[in-house]
Amino acid sequence: MHELTTVELTKKFQKKTAVQGVSFTLTNGVCGLLGENGAGKTTLMRMLCGLLAPDGGQVLCDGEQIARLGGGYRRLLGYLPQSFGYYPNYSALRFLRYMAALKALPKTYADARIEELLALTGLSDDRDRKLKTFSGGMLRRVGIAQALLNDPQILILDEPTAGLDPKERVRFRNLLSSLGRNRIILLSTHIVSDLESIADHILMMQKGCLTASGSIPEILSVGKGYVWECRVSEREAAELEQTHVIANLRSQGDGVCMRIISREPPATGAVPAEPALEDAWLYVLNNEQNEEGGD
């Protein structure tokens, strides 16, 4: 089993700090990297893959700097970039053979592995179709298959669920949980529900910084005591929307049922609710913004 660690990892682009002093350790299992667009997820992942040199801090694999490990580290690694380039006129099979050759995998091993991966990603029947005829979800699956060619012990997937329809999401979730049992998987997303039933561990990233991390129960406990439900008039609802963080809202009869993130009870009759991952994320997001505003 391997251990992937970042220590005070930092990256600046000109004056813009994309990743700021990020430290964490990953072991086997699925870890979700959650952050809004521009939070620094892709930059962080590219540093983890050794594709981008940090301006500060280190990436360590089993205690050794990845730059020192070189090819030994790359052999452990599988990466699905956020937008991966492919040749539209290649068939799935030809593309995977091409990627296997780039990774310098022996031909007999590669051919057998490609068969396995086509089956694993549900693409066996589409192997001879040109990639330009594939749906977004199918292309993502081809991308995942290429990331798995070398049976990586560390799998880094940048927004792998983007463009997947609900059925494909379920399939992808099952694939990941079976893969995650004996390797490190880090996947990024800006969609909380993508992580709800996949991730063992969550890293929350905002404006380049890691603002929360932990197992799902640990992350949920962050929101404990700050989630409320209440039923109010439409007029009160409009006021609450101006002054509070609203997790959910739905009309019911002549009133509105609201789920609100707040340190104090937001309205008379508001009752505490059990936090869900979405609530914890909203709490962390807004908590940071409040502190920045210097309340």
Ligand SMILES: Nc1ncnc2c1ncn2[C@@H]1O[C@H](COP(=O)(O)OP(=O)(O)O)[C@@H](O)[C@H]1O
């Ligand atoms: N090559 C680059 N040059 C300049 N700024 C960049 C570059 N790559 C990313 N950034 C900036 O760094 C920040 C983080 O970007 P990114 O890592 O792509 O975030 P995310 O993947 O979470 O959307 C953004 O503000 C982005 O504009």
Ligand SMILES: [Mg+2]
């Ligand atoms: Mg990104």
